[in-house]
Amino acid sequence: MASDLQKTTVAVILIASFLAYSSFLYMFLPIKSYATSNDCIEGKKIWQNYNCAACHQVYGLGGYLGPDLTNIYSKRGPQYIQAFISNGTNVMPNFHLSNNEQENLIAYFKNIDSSGKSDPKTFFVHNNGTIEQ
């Protein structure tokens, strides 16, 4: 049987490492510059308020009923996106967004698009099982 001291030591080391790791990550976030336009911030609000992530993914995370929208802006362009948003589809309802709301949402898609590529084909697989884009 391990002693309380041994168990506590292991727990303290693990938790202290976790807190250090978390603090480091909070202080040094992956992207240093976070200046974002107001349109984009409003667009993100709309994305969340209409719970778009229930059906759509960004970087493969989210729902499965609709397509991943990470790079929809560069793939299809703003007019295509606007057509979908303003009319809905046989799966997606028309949320009756105002023109301003549609523009904000498109600004958000543009911002996501500029953050990177989500296409799994763009990754290179190393022999040790790691991947790189």
Next chain:
Amino acid sequence: MEPLNNKQLSTPKLYLLTGLILLAVGLLFGISGAIQYLVPDYLKEHFSFEKIRPLHVTSILFWIILGSTGGVVSYLQQYNNQKIKYPFLLKIQYFIFSTTILAILIAYIFGFFGGREYWEFPPILALPIAIGWILFIINFISSVKTFRNQPVYIWMWMTGLVFFLFTFIESYLWIFPYFKNNIINDMTIQWKSAGSMVGAWNMLIYGSSIFLMEKISSNKKHGHSIVAFALYFTGLFNLLFNWGHHIYTLPTYQYIKHISYAVSMTEIILFSRIIWLWKDAVTTAKKHFHYAAYRFLLAADLWIFLTLLLAILMSIPAINIYTHGTHITVAHAMGSTIGINSFLLLAICFDILHDTCIPIAVNIKWLNRGYWITNISLFIFWISLIIAGILKAKWQMSASPEPFSVMMLQLRPFFGIFFIAGTIMTIGFYLILYPLIKNQIVCYINQSKIK
């Protein structure tokens, strides 16, 4: 004052009962969601998928949270052989949780969202949940008193309680512009918290399962053994550091991914132990199979094996780029929440809720049917998701993929199987839930009449 063990509907039992009702409701929402994969315009205008999915997810999440709470409190009382320190705090916590859950479900129906994965409700409703959880931690620490020479499940419960609160608060860092305004920063922290939070509630459930296993086998040594603590620390190590496997494809720090990959591979230790103890598990199963609670522990064992195998494979980045964003991830999530969490919680419910004025044995025939129907249909459900996931992975990797809608049409036969298996599984669950819920309510009404 409520006695410790009796046929009354005590507060911990009320947590379990409410959790079971949420499970029953969550399954119905799940079926409604599955229909929309087959008939996309079904209920589209008034009850579309962005409402159905959070109703399903939240009901099931709170089944897990309320079930875990009821299990931990009941077993802590049994372990200490005395009531929890502050029963009134437990009641206040119940009142806070139940009213908040109701408010969340109503918010979804009327289309008010916070729009974050798992916690899709408006962020203001997170506040009462955090307050309720703090009351739980106060009650737990006051009731345990000392952490000297405690069995592994006390460590697991404490870990689960503290890290659930930590990760829950962390999941709301997005409200600050510093975290929110860049999608990569936001998603990195979001999945850091979400990944660890699953480990936190697993600690609560697995701790209670170990307590239950000791109770059934009358072997009190296991909870103090080196092996039990070695497995606990492996679990804790993964809870703290393996969350990065959710975001291998996100352009975030590479070191997050490397740490997660290395840490996730230690789960092979847990996997190997299951295989190593397989023969013993079969022998024990034959001995205890007549206990309803044990049966669910056994079913969860099989699902831990399948889900852990899938989890280990998905934690290898080279495989993850194929499975990520596909229904293989859904299969993993469903295998974990139904096959492991729900079955373990049902084992706990059968152990705690069998103590009513009507014996569970009266319903044993239907219970048996429900058990087998649920397990077999869950397996078909799981396989259909994996096949759908493989086909989507093939589509994602195709040099010239067809439109998304065409791919979804090709997956439709598997969504059909998924829907049918899900519906049959729900029927199986209802056969299991019926005696548990009905007995509690009937006995409670009878007691009220006597009073």
